[in-house]
Amino acid sequence: MPKRRRFGREVKLAAVERMLAGEKVAALSKELGVACKMLYEWRARYLSGGASALREPGQPRKEPQLEPPRTPADLGQAQARIAELERKVGQQQLKLDFFREALRQVREKRQPSDGPGASSSTPRSRR
Template sequence: MPERRKFSREVKLAAVERLLAGESVAALARELGVVHKLLHHWRAKYLAGGAEALRSPGHHPRGAAVGPPREPPDLEQARARIAELERKVGQQQLELDFFHKALRHVREKRQPSDGPGASSSTPRSKR
């Protein structure tokens, strides 16, 4: 059985930030060489506990402080709000892409109004 790869908190955090910005899970999983379930797991841990939740378990001596000191609650709230807004921006970009494609599709299907058999742009007179 191959040895499990270990990823630093920075790598995990960067991956989660890319996901929250709307990047494809499948593309990111291919790029990092991991299964998509692992990316979903990292994202869930981050959403539940922030960057602190992405640390590697079991690699800290007993009694030692784990990671940097806790940030003040207002800073944590600000970071959570930033992550939420980044998710929204990513979602909006996906929606914009969808509507651009739909508009292009409609324009391609629309008949030109100046070709043979086209109706005039003004109503007919009733003389």
């Protein structure tokens, strides 16, 4: 079994930046000796968490920890944020319902397309 190669954060970051600049992934993969899949994983990590998400070899992944509110003021802020987000979700749901209904009405008013067995718009040529 071949030994796994390990790449530092700088190498990963340089590879991701080259990918984002438009360089072909297959060529980059061949140059670095890394599977394309791994390059795409590095890019996904970078896009979701920035350069710090490209960890050094041997370092454990840092899972985000949610801390509970420590004071009544923190609890009040958290509850206000929850209420704000619930309002936004409600507004989005209203918009979604509106557009679904509009789309349904448009589909109902649209003339049916020619399906199987429908007559063609032009007569057949007789050869």
